[in-house]
Amino acid sequence: MDSPRKIAIIGAGKMGEAIISGLLKSGAYPPQDILIFEISQNRCQYVAQEYKVRITSDINEAVNLAEVIIIAVKPGVVGKVLESIKHSIQPGKVLLSIAAGVTIEFLEKNLPKNTAVIRVMPNLACSVGEAMIVVCPSKNTGESELKIATDVLSLLGKVLKLEEKYLNLATGLVGSGPAYIFVIIDALADAGVRLGLSKGVSTVLAAQTMLGAAKMVVETGKHPAQLKDMVATPAGTTVEGLLALEEGKLRATLISAVTEAAKRAKGLMSA
Numbered sequence: 395m396d397s398p399r400k401i402a403i404i405g406a407g408k409m410g411e412a413i414i415s416g417l418l419k420s421g422a423y424p425p426q427d428i429l430i431f432e433i434s435q436n437r438c439q440y441v442a443q444e445y446k447v448r449i450t451s452d453i454n455e456a457v458n459l460a461e462v463i464i465i466a467v468k469p470g471v472v473g474k475v476l477e478s479i480k481h482s483i484q485p486g487k488v489l490l491s492i493a494a495g496v497t498i499e500f501l502e503k504n505l506p507k508n509t510a511v512i513r514v515m516p517n518l519a520c521s522v523g524e525a526m527i528v529v530c531p532s533k534n535t536g537e538s539e540l541k542i543a544t545d546v547l548s549l550l551g552k553v554l555k556l557e558e559k560y561l562n563l564a565t566g567l568v569g570s571g572p573a574y575i576f577v578i579i580d581a582l583a584d585a586g587v588r589l590g591l592s593k594g595v596s597t598v599l600a601a602q603t604m605l606g607a608a609k610m611v612v613e614t615g616k617h618p619a620q621l622k623d624m625v626a627t628p629a630g631t632t633v634e635g636l637l638a639l640e641e642g643k644l645r646a647t648l649i650s651a652v653t654e655a656a657k658r659a660k661g662l663m664s665a
């Protein structure tokens with residue numbers, strides 16, 4: 395990555411904090427290069443104390459000083475934020491919106507013509523540098539501006555460019571995904587408790603098993619079904635467990651979860 399570019403984060407809630415934390419952990423950003431504008435005084439105090447980042451009470455100061463601006467407020471507040479910063483958006487700045495359901499058309503309509511705008515769908519794992527991050531640049535975003543954004547986002551996880559028509563899907567799968575995985579880990583850990591382990595130990599077993607399985611999919615490039623077959627020996631234990639998963643409709647349930655979340659993403663602007 396080229397020399398760090400100052401970043402303004404508008405909204406330091408759960409995702410804003412995950413981004414701050416991930417950028418600092420990456421070692422590429424000193425706290426003074428991260429500028430925060432956040433409406434809640436409690437959150438301002440908390441992130442200032444916890445991360446030593448720069449807090450400003452003037453949203454335009456944050457935007458003026460930064461090259462990369464990340465909008466991390468709830469979807470229904472994005473219009474108001476754009477209204478207050480549009481006069482500070484100068485050529486050369488790159489604006490990223492992580493708001494679910496907020497389209498590039500909406501962002502462009504509320505910003506100066508030719509602003510480099512990128513719609514982004516990350517997840518909470520930004521905080522540990524292992525997020526999946528889907529990006530979709532506007533047509534006014536040049537290669538160099540996309541590279542600036544990708545360089546920054548790569549510090550937080552894996553970045554993949556997709557067409558905008560896939561962004562609501564990405565919201566259901568990537569944005570919401572960690573919640574489904576947390577439920578699965580918690581359920582596996584409860585199974586350990588049922589069979590006599592403490593919840594703490596059981597959670598470690600479940601989480602590390604999930605991490606290892608995910609890493610194998612990513613690193614081997616093998617189809618997950620092929621990896622599953624490597625675990626399930628004929629007439630063994632795993633195939634009994636797999637039958638229980640099928641009877642419990644785990645696959646259908648996960649497919650429905652992502653589909654419903656993606657549907658909801660479409661209606662968020664008015665929420």
Ligand SMILES: NC(=O)c1ccc[n+]([C@@H]2O[C@H](COP(=O)([O-])OP(=O)(O)OC[C@H]3O[C@@H](n4cnc5c(N)ncnc54)[C@H](OP(=O)(O)O)[C@@H]3O)[C@@H](O)[C@H]2O)c1
Nearest residue numbers: 405407408409432433434466467468469492493494516569
């Ligand atoms: N949470 C996730 O896992 C996740 C994943 C992917 C994408 N996203 C997207 O990320 C965005 C933020 O989500 P979140 O979960 O981080 O929400 P959040 O925890 O509610 O954070 C939003 C923060 O922005 C503050 N805020 C409200 N109006 C503001 C304004 N005008 N200027 C500056 N700050 C303002 C809020 O303060 P108040 O609470 O006082 O209003 C809150 O602290 C959403 O658009 C969401 O779709 C979230």
